[in-house]
Amino acid sequence: MYFCRTMKTCLAILLLLFALNTGAQDFKKHIVFLTSDSLHGRAPGTGDEVKAARYIHDQLQALKCMVRYQSFVFRDSSRVIPAGYGVRDTAVNVAAYMPFGHGNVIINDSTIIISAHYDHLGFGSNKSLDIGKKGIHPGADDNASGVALMLELAKWIYANKGWKYNFVFVAYSGHEAGLYGSDYFSKTDICKRLKKRAVINFDMEGRLDSAAKVLRVSGAGTDSVFYRVFHSLDGQPLHFNYDDENIPHSDLKPFIAENVPLLNLTTGTHDDYHRITDTEDKINYPGMQQIFLLMQQMLTAVGR
Numbered sequence: 187m188y189f190c191r192t193m194k195t196c197l198a199i200l201l202l203l204f205a206l207n208t209g210a211q212d213f214k215k216h217i218v219f220l221t222s223d224s225l226h227g228r229a230p231g232t233g234d235e236v237k238a239a240r241y242i243h244d245q246l247q248a249l250k251c252m253v254r255y256q257s258f259v260f261r262d263s264s265r266v267i268p269a270g271y272g273v274r275d276t277a278v279n280v281a282a283y284m285p286f287g288h289g290n291v292i293i294n295d296s297t298i299i300i301s302a303h304y305d306h307l308g309f310g311s312n313k314s315l316d317i318g319k320k321g322i323h324p325g326a327d328d329n330a331s332g333v334a335l336m337l338e339l340a341k342w343i344y345a346n347k348g349w350k351y352n353f354v355f356v357a358y359s360g361h362e363a364g365l366y367g368s369d370y371f372s373k374t375d376i377c378k379r380l381k382k383r384a385v386i387n388f389d390m391e392g393r394l395d396s397a398a399k400v401l402r403v404s405g406a407g408t409d410s411v412f413y414r415v416f417h418s419l420d421g422q423p424l425h426f427n428y429d430d431e432n433i434p435h436s437d438l439k440p441f442i443a444e445n446v447p448l449l450n451l452t453t454g455t456h457d458d459y460h461r462i463t464d465t466e467d468k469i470n471y472p473g474m475q476q477i478f479l480l481m482q483q484m485l486t487a488v489g490r
Contacts, residue, residue, distance in 0.1 A: 212341075213474050214466070216245075216334035217392070220304065221324035221466045228325060229265060229308025230277035230359045230366075238304055242280045242357045245337050249344040251282035251355070258370040262363035264312035266320075277305070277359040279367045281376075284340070286349040297352040297380045298489060300339060301368065301437055302332035302388040303361030307460060313362055314460055321462040326469055328459060331392030333357055335474060339481055349489045351383050358437055365439055372440035384409060384447040384488060386481075387437050394453045394473025400425045401477065402452045404432040409447035411488050419483070424476055451477065 219225075219241055225234045239255065247253045256279040267273055306325030307314055314323060324330075340355050354377075360366030371377055394401065403426045406416045420426050433442065436450045453473065458464040 212338050213331075213334040213471055213478075214469070216337055217326055217330045217466050217469060220330035220333060221326045223322060227308040227323040228304060228306045229273070230260060230262065230305045230363060231265075231274045232308065233272070234308070235277060235305060235359060239278050239280050239357070239359070242304060242333065242337070243282075246280070246282035246340060246355055249282075249284065249340055251284045251340070251344075253280065253282040255279070256281055256371065256374065258360070258366060260360040260363055260366040262311065262360075265308060266310035266314075268309060271309075277366065279359055279371055280304075280357040281371065282340070282355045284344065284353040284355070286347070286352055296350070296383045297354055298383050298485070299354045299356065299377075299380075299385045300336055300388075301356040301358060301386070302336045303329050303358040303367060303437055304333045305359040305361055305367070306330075307362055311362070316461045316463075319462060323460065323462050324465055326464050326466045327390050327392040327453075327456070328464060329361070329389050330466075331390060331469060331474060332388035335388050335391050335478060335481070338478060339485070342482060343485065351489050354380070361437060365437060368437035369440045382441075382444065382446045384412075384449065385438060385441045386449045386451075388451055389436055390452045390454065391474055391477050392453065392469040392471075393456050394424075394470050394476065396470060396473065398425065399423055399473070399476070400427050400454075401480075402427045402429055402432065402454050404428075404430050404436065404450040404452075405438070405448040408449070409488075412447060412449055412484070415484050415487050419480065424480060451481075453477075 225238055228238045243253050257276050260277050307323040356371055358367030401424050406412050406428050416426055438448045438450050
């Protein structure tokens, strides 16, 4: 169309069209549940983790995904454990498979993996920055926000057909104790046998600065489509800080050796990081919406 004189203009128009059909309220629904007092900060190896995993499982199963729990052993001797509060040394991932374009077989088909860790610090650990304070660490930004973004993207992907690739959505546990969940998933037979088009991870998407609007992007140069979209959209309305140093510290770490396109997005740390004050009321939902629109455009460019 002649009025799309540049790629930047075309992408901006598409983002506007997406915005007309997307609501931010669903992000809040997920974050409110995951940060509720009844889940006590979603520490791995607890019944609270199981409740959070079941919620994520049910959300993805409603999208006709093939959903599986993956139990694995982890170690975290630094956990704060209240008296009478039972814990175990096994945690659980939630992995969901959404096939497109190749019937119902996803093994050996090209697949986009989208992930976010759902665990947090529970009542605290040596990673808590609230030294000497007692209380639930709700982890609204870290990483209920990333899970909410993943779930809403899964909903959008399911509603929009015509994808060239299958999708796998993974909610990792054991992240805070040492990236246990992503490491375990990467070694499972189902993951090793996938032909991966890209691995995309979300970790802390809820605190976009309303003035600067800077999103930290790791892996933009690992794929030509990533690179083109980010550089076409820079400043409309988000600004991107390209920093690949975060990849080895994220849940992308187990995939580095596979030499596949990797992408990690985050709005970065803040004063409430790993504190009992990382609460739902501080989430920037309009900011999450902007990241969601960006990812709609990115996935459209990569997967269609």
